[in-house]
Amino acid sequence: MNDEFLYRLRKDPPPEFAARLKARLDLQPRPWFATRSSLLRSVIVALLVGGSVLAVTWLMTKTERGRIFQSLGAADRIPASRAAAPPPPSMPDDGQMLADLPPARASHLPIPAVATKPRERVHLAIVSSRSTAALASAVAKAIAKDLPQPQLVVPGGTRVIQAFCGGIEDLLPNVAVTTSRITPEELAACRRGGVRRIIEAQLGYQAVIVTASRTGPSFKLTPRDIYLAVAKQIPDPSDPTRLIDNPNRTWDQVNPALESWRIQVLGPRADSVAREAFAGLVLEAGCDTFAWIEALRNVDEQRHRRICHTLREDGAFIEAAAPETSTAQTLMTAPETLAIVDYEFYERSRYMLAGSLIRGIEPTMENIASGAYKPSRPLYLYFNGANALATRGAWQFIHGVLSEASVGPSGYLTREGLIPLDEAQRQATRADVQQFKEVTL
Amino acid sequence: MTLDEANTDLRMRWPATDEVDWDALYAEQLPRIYNYFRFRLGDCAEAEDLTSRTFEKAWRGRTRYRRDRAGFSTWLYTIAQNVGRDHLRSRRSHLPIDAALDMSVEVTPQDDMERASNLARLAALTARLPERERELIAFKYGAALTNRRIARLTGLSESNVGTLLHRAVQALRSKW
Numbered sequence: 001m002n003d004e005f006l007y008r009l010r011k012d013p014p015p016e017f018a019a020r021l022k023a024r025l026d027l028q029p030r031p032w033f034a035t036r037s038s039l040l041r042s043v044i045v046a047l048l049v050g051g052s053v054l055a056v057t058w059l060m061t062k063t064e065r066g067r068i069f070q071s072l073g074a075a076d077r078i079p080a081s082r083a084a085a086p087p088p089p090s091m092p093d094d095g096q097m098l099a100d101l102p103p104a105r106a107s108h109l110p111i112p113a114v115a116t117k118p119r120e121r122v123h124l125a126i127v128s129s130r131s132t133a134a135l136a137s138a139v140a141k142a143i144a145k146d147l148p149q150p151q152l153v154v155p156g157g158t159r160v161i162q163a164f165c166g167g168i169e170d171l172l173p174n175v176a177v178t179t180s181r182i183t184p185e186e187l188a189a190c191r192r193g194g195v196r197r198i199i200e201a202q203l204g205y206q207a208v209i210v211t212a213s214r215t216g217p218s219f220k221l222t223p224r225d226i227y228l229a230v231a232k233q234i235p236d237p238s239d240p241t242r243l244i245d246n247p248n249r250t251w252d253q254v255n256p257a258l259e260s261w262r263i264q265v266l267g268p269r270a271d272s273v274a275r276e277a278f279a280g281l282v283l284e285a286g287c288d289t290f291a292w293i294e295a296l297r298n299v300d301e302q303r304h305r306r307i308c309h310t311l312r313e314d315g316a317f318i319e320a321a322a323p324e325t326s327t328a329q330t331l332m333t334a335p336e337t338l339a340i341v342d343y344e345f346y347e348r349s350r351y352m353l354a355g356s357l358i359r360g361i362e363p364t365m366e367n368i369a370s371g372a373y374k375p376s377r378p379l380y381l382y383f384n385g386a387n388a389l390a391t392r393g394a395w396q397f398i399h400g401v402l403s404e405a406s407v408g409p410s411g412y413l414t415r416e417g418l419i420p421l422d423e424a425q426r427q428a429t430r431a432d433v434q435q436f437k438e439v440t441l
Numbered sequence: 442m443t444l445d446e447a448n449t450d451l452r453m454r455w456p457a458t459d460e461v462d463w464d465a466l467y468a469e470q471l472p473r474i475y476n477y478f479r480f481r482l483g484d485c486a487e488a489e490d491l492t493s494r495t496f497e498k499a500w501r502g503r504t505r506y507r508r509d510r511a512g513f514s515t516w517l518y519t520i521a522q523n524v525g526r527d528h529l530r531s532r533r534s535h536l537p538i539d540a541a542l543d544m545s546v547e548v549t550p551q552d553d554m555e556r557a558s559n560l561a562r563l564a565a566l567t568a569r570l571p572e573r574e575r576e577l578i579a580f581k582y583g584a585a586l587t588n589r590r591i592a593r594l595t596g597l598s599e600s601n602v603g604t605l606l607h608r609a610v611q612a613l614r615s616k617w
Binding site for chain 2: 001006007271319
């Protein structure tokens with residue numbers, strides 16, 4: 001063994017890995033948007049933006065729309081993945097809509113006044129919740145090969161619709177991807193703020209399933225049990241307003257009604273779509289059973305998130321690096337292990353699993369769609385009908401998201417945990433989007 | 442030009458944060474970070490995962506980077522060190538499960554088999570070395586950094602780095 005031998009052990013990263021990571025990194029905002037600009041730069045930018053964007057936006061909306069319609073008509077010059085993306089048939093005149101926008105008025109929601117024309121963008125900007133950011137990235141990566149890289153903004157918390165309608169930083173997003181359906185109050189506030197033509201498309205569902213091997217534990221758990229088993233810190237049983245390091249080693253310590261199996265939970269890795277879903281759908285439901293923690297949601301969201309989402313690092317919770325192979329293997333070899341899995345894995349491996357361990361209703365497609373199975377939620381896409389065609393890449397993105405290659409039963413989003421709608425629902429959604437049918441609640 | 446000189450050259454050419462050639466930086470640093478983790482862990486799948494985490498963290502924090510405080514690549518390696526340490530800390534507490542996972546047989550192309558086998562063997566041997574030496578091995582042969590650069594990253598003197606590496610390689614050779 002010598003230096004040469006050791007250096008020879010190096011190898012280049014697999015090209016597909018390098019490309020995948022690069023695409024994800026490219027979706028992060030460029031530093032320009034977040035760096036503190038100098039006063040001079042601010043003044044110049046303000047002058048340039050304030051003085052010319054109105055005219056530029058007007059020109060771009062006119063020319064871009066014409067260009068998109070032209071290119072969509074020339075199918076032979078369009079990649080196959082987008083050749084079937086027809087323009088919506090009854091698009092209102094963009095210029096007219098923009099001219100009609102009323103001045104910003106006070107709203108009941110904390111949505112900032114919309115500076116309409118100056119903040120319209122000619123490149124696609126997507127606002128997404130944390131739990132849907134990977135989905136949005138996957139679509140952008142799939143469709144954006146010869147388009148400008150879209151901006152993906154993740155405002156966190158529940159501010160996706162507010163950011164969509166009111167803008168965030170210097171962006172006025174064209175598209176929002178979120179797990180919460182727009183509320184009547186938000187819709188009214190958006191309209192008051194000037195975003196008047198909002199189109200909604202449901203993409204599918206997310207669901208989290210807690211399961212084990214057939215030879216493992218068969219007890220039923222509540223979200224509170226799961227939170228008390230895997231959270232890094234939990235309320236002190238003798239003084240529930242104080243947090244202590246999680247002392248629970250066995251399930252009967254969590255809840256005396258449970259059996260004395262060792263706590264060992266295999267779950268998705270941090271920063272993954274599945275982890276966000278697990279935290280949002282199960283852990284938060286568990287930790288919000290403590291009233292003071294739930295109250296934090298409105299006063300100190302960061303702390304609430306920290307308490308509910310931070311998991312043990314002492315071996316009771318294990319991050320699964322490659323769920324497809326290692327989860328099944330681990331459940332077979334370590335039967336006391338519980339696993340957090342997505343619906344697709346659960347359905348495919350049902351024969352070797354003990355079923356859902358979350359007390360209550362089984363995670364069938366019907367129960368997920370109706371909302372009866374609680375650890376599940378729908379996924380929605382919203383876009384601004386007033387600028388969907390005026391913004392380069394926006395319509396391609398919307399079409400890409402709703403294509404069979406994306407949200408169909410074998411679509412690439414299913415690999416990110418998406419549970420597809422049935423075929424009739426998918427077709428109905430596409431028809432509504434095609435007609436720019438406004439959301440109604 | 443050595444890899445490290447190229448790296449220094451790249452940093453010299455960075456005029457300011459918002460003018461950094463991020464594509465060039467990515468192309469230059471990806472193989473280094475990836476191999477740093479391969480040497481730390483002896484496992485390609487984990488190395489990919491940790492490489493992704495490192496770059497994503499670094500990219501998210503690009504705006505906080507200031508040239509006058511440290512080179513961006515130094516900052517990148519600091520993130521990699523932390524990501525690696527966190528991972529190893531959590532992996533150590535999961536030994537029974539990891540042992541079960543080791544049952545899987547990774548099928549690699551023939552050309553990679555020997556290299557993968559040697560790397561796994563090296564990882565098993567370096568696991569017996571002190572943490573500091575393991576880090577030095579990964580920086581030297583994985584990330585292909587010079588002793589001077591490693592010294593800057595670890596806070597050791599350059600001669601100390603050389604001595605420790607020499608001893609570590611001798612120890613590995615004796616058990617190979």
